[in-house]
Amino acid sequence: MTPLRAPALLALALSCCLLAPSATAAERSYRKLTLENGLRVVLASDPEVNESAASMAVGVGANADPEDAQGLAHFLEHMLFLANEKYPELNSYSEFLQAHGGFSNAYTAQDLTNFHFQVGHDALPEALDRFAQFFISPTLDYAYAQREVAAVNSEHQKNTMDDTWRLMQLTRSLLRPDHPANAFSTGNSETLAKVKEETLRAFFQAYYKPSNMTLAVLSRRGLDELEALVRERFAGIPAGEPKPWSCPADQLDEVEALRLIQVEPIKDLRQLRIFVDIPNQHPHALSKVATVVGMAMGDEGKGSLLSHLKKLGLATSLSAGAGGNRFYSSCSVTVGLTPAGVKRWREVAELCFAYFNLLREQPFPRYLWEEAKTLAELDDRYSPKPEGTNAVIALANNALSFGLDVAERVAVTFQEPKLEDYRELVAALEPKNALVFLVAKGVETDRSEPYYGTRYSLREEKGEAYERLREAKLPEGVRLPAPNPFIPKHTRLVPEQPVLLRQDPGVTLYYGQDLEFRRPKVSLHVRILSPAAYGTPRAAALTRLYAAMLQEQLNEFSYPALVAGLSTSLQPSRKGLVLTVSGYSESAFTLLAMVAKALRGPLDPEAFERVRLRALDGAKNFPLGQAYGYLSELARKLVVRVHVTPDELVPAYEAATLEDLDRHRTALFAKTHLQALCYGNLTAADARRAVKIVEEALGSEPLPASAAYEAEVLRLAPGEEVVFQREGHTDQNCLRIDYQVGPSDVRTRMSAELIGRALRNAFYTEMRTKQKLGYIVFSGSYNRKNVQNLVFLIQSGTHDPEDLRARAEACIASLPDLFASLPPAQFEAIRQSLIEDRKKKLKSIAEKAGFFFDAAFEKDGNFGWIEDEIAALRALEQKEVARLVQETVEGKTRLVFLLRAKGSAPFTKPDGVPDVAAFVKAHTYTAEKPGYALPDEGH
Numbered sequence: 009m010t011p012l013r014a015p016a017l018l019a020l021a022l023s024c025c026l027l028a029p030s031a032t033a034a035e036r037s038y039r040k041l042t043l044e045n046g047l048r049v050v051l052a053s054d055p056e057v058n059e060s061a062a063s064m065a066v067g068v069g070a071n072a073d074p075e076d077a078q079g080l081a082h083f084l085e086h087m088l089f090l091a092n093e094k095y096p097e098l099n100s101y102s103e104f105l106q107a108h109g110g111f112s113n114a115y116t117a118q119d120l121t122n123f124h125f126q127v128g129h130d131a132l133p134e135a136l137d138r139f140a141q142f143f144i145s146p147t148l149d150y151a152y153a154q155r156e157v158a159a160v161n162s163e164h165q166k167n168t169m170d171d172t173w174r175l176m177q178l179t180r181s182l183l184r185p186d187h188p189a190n191a192f193s194t195g196n197s198e199t200l201a202k203v204k205e206e207t208l209r210a211f212f213q214a215y216y217k218p219s220n221m222t223l224a225v226l227s228r229r230g231l232d233e234l235e236a237l238v239r240e241r242f243a244g245i246p247a248g249e250p251k252p253w254s255c256p257a258d259q260l261d262e263v264e265a266l267r268l269i270q271v272e273p274i275k276d277l278r279q280l281r282i283f284v285d286i287p288n289q290h291p292h293a294l295s296k297v298a299t300v301v302g303m304a305m306g307d308e309g310k311g312s313l314l315s316h317l318k319k320l321g322l323a324t325s326l327s328a329g330a331g332g333n334r335f336y337s338s339c340s341v342t343v344g345l346t347p348a349g350v351k352r353w354r355e356v357a358e359l360c361f362a363y364f365n366l367l368r369e370q371p372f373p374r375y376l377w378e379e380a381k382t383l384a385e386l387d388d389r390y391s392p393k394p395e396g397t398n399a400v401i402a403l404a405n406n407a408l409s410f411g412l413d414v415a416e417r418v419a420v421t422f423q424e425p426k427l428e429d430y431r432e433l434v435a436a437l438e439p440k441n442a443l444v445f446l447v448a449k450g451v452e453t454d455r456s457e458p459y460y461g462t463r464y465s466l467r468e469e470k471g472e473a474y475e476r477l478r479e480a481k482l483p484e485g486v487r488l489p490a491p492n493p494f495i496p497k498h499t500r501l502v503p504e505q506p507v508l509l510r511q512d513p514g515v516t517l518y519y520g521q522d523l524e525f526r527r528p529k530v531s532l533h534v535r536i537l538s539p540a541a542y543g544t545p546r547a548a549a550l551t552r553l554y555a556a557m558l559q560e561q562l563n564e565f566s567y568p569a570l571v572a573g574l575s576t577s578l579q580p581s582r583k584g585l586v587l588t589v590s591g592y593s594e595s596a597f598t599l600l601a602m603v604a605k606a607l608r609g610p611l612d613p614e615a616f617e618r619v620r621l622r623a624l625d626g627a628k629n630f631p632l633g634q635a636y637g638y639l640s641e642l643a644r645k646l647v648v649r650v651h652v653t654p655d656e657l658v659p660a661y662e663a664a665t666l667e668d669l670d671r672h673r674t675a676l677f678a679k680t681h682l683q684a685l686c687y688g689n690l691t692a693a694d695a696r697r698a699v700k701i702v703e704e705a706l707g708s709e710p711l712p713a714s715a716a717y718e719a720e721v722l723r724l725a726p727g728e729e730v731v732f733q734r735e736g737h738t739d740q741n742c743l744r745i746d747y748q749v750g751p752s753d754v755r756t757r758m759s760a761e762l763i764g765r766a767l768r769n770a771f772y773t774e775m776r777t778k779q780k781l782g783y784i785v786f787s788g789s790y791n792r793k794n795v796q797n798l799v800f801l802i803q804s805g806t807h808d809p810e811d812l813r814a815r816a817e818a819c820i821a822s823l824p825d826l827f828a829s830l831p832p833a834q835f836e837a838i839r840q841s842l843i844e845d846r847k848k849k850l851k852s853i854a855e856k857a858g859f860f861f862d863a864a865f866e867k868d869g870n871f872g873w874i875e876d877e878i879a880a881l882r883a884l885e886q887k888e889v890a891r892l893v894q895e896t897v898e899g900k901t902r903l904v905f906l907l908r909a910k911g912s913a914p915f916t917k918p919d920g921v922p923d924v925a926a927f928v929k930a931h932t933y934t935a936e937k938p939g940y941a942l943p944d945e946g947h
């Protein structure tokens with residue numbers, strides 16, 4: 009199932025328990041009960057939720073793994089999915105959930121294991137029954153043990169070249185040798201090879217006791233009904249005493265030295281990371297004293313540590329926070345370094361420790377704690393409540409970690425903080441409790457971490473280097489954050505479907521007033537269309553740099569706004585730039601005016617250099633990411649007539665200067681068309697004013713919307729097959745096949761989606777579960793402009809792409825028969841789940857504004873497109889859909905993309921697209937829009 013949750017060092021902020029989303033609200037009602045077998049249960053009923061969901065937290069995790077069976081807790085998590093006495097058929101659990109529009113997953117953390125699912129309301133009783141059997145009658149059939157070990161191993165293989173995982177494991181390996189966290193918790197085929205059936209069963213018997221488990225269920229159904237469902241299904245988990253276990257709070261021995269770990273990354277990362285072992289925060293987690301450390305140190309405003317490091321040219325980013333689990337805690341700081349910062353890492357480290365010293369010298373910054381409390385309360389009242397698995401995972405974990413009473417209120421609970429708790433915490437922020445990691449290409453290394461092969465060196469510097477950290481002082485001007493002026497002290501409340509308010513050569517403006525959520529919030533979207541934004545790598549690079557640069561410059565004043573629940577972003581796209589501002593009405597217009605003014609404001613040369621460097625690193629590192637992501641980007645070059653890939657951005661980023669950027673901005677804003685949508689708690693006059701603010705700040709000549717960029721998409725001739733082959737940059741192979749199904753009118757689109765959903769499980773089960781080709785296996789449908797596609801994708805570390813292709817094609821060839829023989833009841837269930845998906849309620853003003861913006865400008869102003877799709881789904885007949893599967897698979901109008909691992913054996917057949925430019929010239933591309941505006945088209 010999903011990889012283990014990243015521990016504190018890499019989570020960057022607070023631990024899962026402290027960040028657990030809030031679930032308190034007037035409309036959501038709760039009931040807590042303890043069954044006779046000791047199982048603790050939280051039930052939540054909410055008439056507004058779109059799906060039912062449940063989660064079981066078990067109070068055992070990887071830290072309880074025996075030394076000679078590392079990964080055992082994770083392996084057991086996988087084995088429990090196989091089958092049980094009541095439902096002996098393999099995979100029937102996930103098939104049942106998928107057929108009812110749901111899914112399931114699980115993860116093994118250090119101190120607990122969480123299982124969860126989500127499903128349509130009607131299917132909840134059976135889903136709960138199947139779920140309960142995990143814990144009542146699992147067969148743990150050892151005939152499948154090797155297969156599951158292989159799944160665990162391929163999960164690990166997927167992580168081996170990922171720097172996040174590598175650093176996490178390296179950190180663990182440096183903890184006290186006798187601490188259970190110093191282990192390899194994912195497991196692989198080596199660590200699990202000798203695990204005996206008795207060991208696995210004994211582990212289950214020891215810890216999977218109802219009194220060591222908490223269940224959470226959230227549904228539209230009433231509490232009485234939920235209680236009856238749960239009592240009946242979960243009473244059968246046999247009672248018994250769980251084996252007691254715990255972990256020591258001390259993760260690191262105190263050493264009076266600077267412990268420097270130099271690490272060679274895979275990607276071109278430059279980071280300084282500080283890991284500090286702090287006293288266990290769990291006993292007073294509900295008073296949240298630790299939140300102020302992250303708030304203070306992670307501040308990005310004026311006078312912050314990051315602002316100072318940027319001025320020195322040493323850093324581009326900084327994050328900090330405390331985290332942990334029931335047994336132990338840590339505090340971590342991650343600084344993104346510039347090349348100069350790598351050379352001067354000692355200065356950066358000293359400044360970080362100087363900040364710790366400042367925290368120790370200053371009184372408890374109670375105003376920061378109050379701000380966190382106010383924001384949590386506002387969030388609880390006005391933000392959309394979490395749903396589905398997100399909601400129940402938090403409920404079950406919180407019930408396990410903090411008790412049934414507070415389970416739904418952990419995020420909003422701010423118990424009166426005790427000063428001695430805070431003092432004890434900041435007293436620990438000393439170099440003797442810390443590990444300092446310097447992560448950069450070319451650092452000195454002399455050894456390898458055994459499970460991931462991470463190259464590193466470890467050095468203990470005593471004497472002066474250590475004393476300098478201990479006594480470090482911050483320069484004048486760096487201080488704790490000032491009180492935040494954007495946090496609202498009072499808020500006031502003011503036609504539902506947007507109306508067209510303005511349409512002239514320079515502006516198209518839609519406006520809608522929220523009548524549903526009744527929150528004092530607005531969401532403003534303005535897309536600045538400009539033909540100069542894209543078209544060449546240079547233009548694309550400069551547009552991106554400009555957007556990133558503006559975001560960077562805005563950071564110092566927008567950071568407090570962000571903390572106060574306002575958000576703003578400026579995103580580059582092929583068409584131009586999209587500016588959004590969302591949050592409390594009172595402050596949103598102030599923020600919009602500040603951002604608009606900055607559009608034409610001065611460009612800071614140092615910010616430019618930081619942004620350029622970051623963009624360059626990102627583009628250079630892109631090929632080293634997941635192989636399927638890289639292949640999809642290469643594929644886009646064929647499929648979209650004008651597309652710029654990250655590879656092509658590299659030279660453009662290398663050459664870009666501040667003068668280029670300034671000239672590009674002049675060109676970008678010479679002629680523009682604004683596409684705007686303002687929605688929420690505002691009047692039509694407010695909406696006009698918002699657009700006027702941007703219009704005046706830009707001062708552009710008006711441009712008709714039709715003169716802006718439209719993507720043109722490849723349309724293959726019927727029966728045409730294109731085979732594209734390349735060598736990748738990682739150890740992964742990848743295959744992607746895109747079948748072009750036909751024009752993307754509403755009926756074809758719905759048929760393709762139905763096919764995608766019906767066949768997803770068959771493809772996945774065959775390719776991933778049975779043939780074990782790799783961890784990432786995907787199939788589905790999508791439309792790009794007026795071209796509808798079915799897509800199949802496999803990424804593999806073990807099978808070469810031609811082999812993947814042969815196996816995938818054999819599987820795909822069997823799909824038409826499989827679809828034709830689908831029982832009508834199952835066809836109906838899939839149709840129904842697609843209809844249910846479309847009926848999902850939008851949960852906030854911002855979500856609704858995003859939906860309306862898309863409908864206004866990408867769906868021809870058809871705000872009722874969802875109803876059109878539902879009508880088309882209702883009208884589909886199984887026979888016509890079956891015919892479409894058959895025509896598609898047999899017609900072979902398709903693109904086959906193959907990516908082989910770096911340095912692997914060459915392809916045996918010649919490449920079909922040796923020259924991409926020539927290919928694009930010779931083919932037909934269409935800019936036709938998909939069928940959204942024509943609800944009455946004939947068939």
Ligand SMILES: [Zn+2]
Binds near residue numbers: 010011082086163
């Ligand atoms: Zn797993």
